[in-house]
Every structure is written in structure tokens, then in C-alpha cells.
Amino acid sequence: MGVALYTHRACLDHVPGPGHPESPARLTAVLQALDDDRFATLERIEAPRATRAQLLRAHHAGHLAGVLDAPDVDGRRLDADTVMSTGSKEAALRAAGAVCAAVDRVMQGDTRRAFCAVRPPGHHATAQAVMGFCLFNNIAVGAMHALAEHGLARIAIVDFDVHHGNGTQDIFWSEARVLFASTHQSPLYPGSGSARERGVGNIINAPLPPGTGSAGFRAAMTDLVLPAVDAFAPQLVLVSAGFDAHRLDPLANLDLDSDDYAWITRRLVELAERHAQGRIVSTLEGGYSLTALRETVAVHVTELLHGCDPD
Incomplete structure (x- = not known):
């Protein structure tokens, strides 16, 4: 059992428009980074479409209608930041479908870990609205799928994107099984993520002030996030893998480097080995410096591969 890579060329066809930071070039950079001999053992799998039934576990019917049932046109603006093109519906279905398929694969024991190289990202999309470049909340759809189809009692979602995953928090606010x-920069878009936001005791927020570097990030993970996940003893670990806390990223002001992403991935692998039979599904969220994205995805997937290479 190794590591599966889920992606689909349709995810390149979501084109928000000239100058938009969430561009197809992001996924191209990721796939270029993984097209290397170091990653030859990855099992590369075409992401399926999410079904409406899968999406409806995380999103209201009106949300689906607003995205999927409107005319296919370029430049359809859904909010100040979120724009659709003629390829966006298919891309969004494949992005959410990738996480569901990856969950199935790790739960069935066909692979131990998976990385979903997909876009658009998802963690800002709430149960009822698109937001912040996100159409469907891919990680939430996958978590809901794991609860419904695999009967899990405890799932941990760890989100190290520089922006708070307000949509994921919204969807699971009252769901004690998740x-x-x-960790996220604060203050910064979307303005949520205070340490006081606790849900039913299942929400752990570690806001970081602008300028925070490796020491502050690792302290927040070591002192707060990782102990909470460890105590929760998840049966599955899901990762909202945003790489925009890197010092080169143009949309935020944290000061992480590639070693920090290797370090946190290694810690999450250890937790998954301890509690979840090694089961991890990670999916791409943010990251808007192409240079940093190539480097950070490469170290993230390298750590996911550790211990999974065939003999």
C-alpha cells in the first residue's frame, strides 16, 4: 500500500480570469513538481465527479443549484472573489469527487495515504454559499462521505492554510464526530478563526499574528493543535493543505519555509499511524507563489510517501 495521487485535467479548465490569483498555473506548478523520479511510486488516479448526493451532505440544495444549474458562461461572478468560467462546474465536481474517492481508497485499505491535486480550493465554501475562490467545500464533502459511508466516529481535519477555513468550521460547528x-494568520481574510470559536468543543483555532515564522507556527502546532488531535484519536486524518503561509506568498504575511511543511506533515503522519492505521487524505487549498507551491507540495508529498515506498 502506497500513496495515491488524485487529479483531473478538468481542474485546469476553471479559469477565473486574467490576473486572478487562483489560476490554472497553480495546478500546473503542482503537477510539474510531482512529475519527478522521486514520485515515481505515486499511484496516479483520475478523480471522479462528486455526486449530488455526496455534495448535499455538506451543502444546501440552493447552493448546488447556484453553482451547477446556472448557464455555463465565462466571467460569472458569484461574489467579490469567486468567478466561474465554462469549465468551472466540471472542475468543482472533480475536486470534491477526488476527496471522496481518496477517502474510499484509504478506508478500503487499497492505499494508506492520498494527495488530491485539485482546484478550485474548498475550505471557505460554507453550507450555503460560495466564498473566497471556493465553490464546494472539498474537504467537508469528503469528511461527510466518510461519516456516512464508512461509519466513522472520529475524523480530524487539520487546516494549515494561511487563511482560516471558515466554511469547514461552519459545516462542522455542531458535529462532535469531526x-x-x-492555524492561520490573523487578522486576515475572512476575519474568522478566533481562539474563542469552539463549536461544541470540536473546533481548535490557533490564530497567528502577521510575521510569524517557523518558531511560532511550530509552537502553535506543538502546544495546541497536535495535542488536541492526539487526544481525539481520529480514525481518519484529513488535511486542508494550503501552502500560502510560505514567506514568498503574495496574499499573506507569515514567514514559513518548506521545512515547516515537511515538519507538520511528518507530525500528522505520526498521528495517523498512532490512531488511524496510517490513513491520511490531503487536498490542495491555497498557495499563490508558484515557486513556493512547487517546493512545498514536493516536501509534503515526500513526507506522505515516507514509509509507503514499495520494497
Whole structure:
């Protein structure tokens, strides 16, 4: 059992428009980084479409209608930041479908870990609205799928994107079977993620001030996030893998480097080995420096591969 890579070329066809930071070039950079001999053992799998039934576990019917049932046109603006093109519906279905398929694969024991190289990202989409470049909340759809189809009692979602995953928090606010833990810059878009936001005791927020570097990030993970996940003893670990806390990223002001992403991935692998039979599904969220994205995805997947290479 190794590591599966889920992606689909349709995810390149979501084109928000010239100058938009969430561009197809992001996924191209990720796939280029993984097209290397170091990653030859990855099992590369075409992401399926999410079904409406899968999406409806995390989103209201009106939300689906607003995204899927409107005319296919370029430049359809759904909010100030979120724009659809003629390829966006298919991309969004494949992005959410990738996480569901990856969950199935790790739960069935066909692979131990998976990385979903997909876009658009998802963690800002709430149960009822698109937001912040996100159409469907891919990680939430996958977590709901794991609860419904695999009967899990404890799932941990760890989100290290520089922006708070407000949509994921919204969807699981009252769901005690899911622990949501996030490190993120504050103040910063979307303005949520205070340490006081606790849900039913299942929400762990570790806001970081602008300028925070490796020491502050690792302290927040070591002192707050990782102990909470460890105590929760998840049967599955899901990762909202945003790489925009890197010092090169143009949309935020944290000061992490590639070693920090290797370090946190290694810690999450250890937790998954301890509690979840090694089961991890990670999916791409933010990251808007192409240079940093190539480097950080490469170290993230390298750590996911550790111990999974065939003999």
C-alpha cells in the first residue's frame, strides 16, 4: 500500500480570469513538481465527479443549484472573489469527487495515504454559499462521505492554510464526530478563526499574528493543535493543505519555509499511524507563489510517501 495521487485535467479548465490569483498555473506548478523520479511510486488516479448526493451532505440544495444549474458562461461572478468560467462546474465536481474517492481508497485499505491535486480550493465554501475562490467545500464533502459511508466516529481535519477555513468550521460547528483544527494568520481574510470559536468543543483555532515564522507556527502546532488531535484519536486524518503561509506568498504575511511543511506533515503522519492505521487524505487549498507551491507540495508529498515506498 502506497500513496495515491488524485487529479483531473478538468481542474485546469476553471479559469477565473486574467490576473486572478487562483489560476490554472497553480495546478500546473503542482503537477510539474510531482512529475519527478522521486514520485515515481505515486499511484496516479483520475478523480471522479462528486455526486449530488455526496455534495448535499455538506451543502444546501440552493447552493448546488447556484453553482451547477446556472448557464455555463465565462466571467460569472458569484461574489467579490469567486468567478466561474465554462469549465468551472466540471472542475468543482472533480475536486470534491477526488476527496471522496481518496477517502474510499484509504478506508478500503487499497492505499494508506492520498494527495488530491485539485482546484478550485474548498475550505471557505460554507453550507450555503460560495466564498473566497471556493465553490464546494472539498474537504467537508469528503469528511461527510466518510461519516456516512464508512461509519466513522472520529475524523480530524487539520487546516494549515494561511487563511482560516471558515466554511469547514461552519459545516462542522455542531458535529462532535469531526474535530476541526486550524492555524492561520490573523487578522486576515475572512476575519474568522478566533481562539474563542469552539463549536461544541470540536473546533481548535490557533490564530497567528502577521510575521510569524517557523518558531511560532511550530509552537502553535506543538502546544495546541497536535495535542488536541492526539487526544481525539481520529480514525481518519484529513488535511486542508494550503501552502500560502510560505514567506514568498503574495496574499499573506507569515514567514514559513518548506521545512515547516515537511515538519507538520511528518507530525500528522505520526498521528495517523498512532490512531488511524496510517490513513491520511490531503487536498490542495491555497498557495499563490508558484515557486513556493512547487517546493512545498514536493516536501509534503515526500513526507506522505515516507514509509509507503514499495520494497
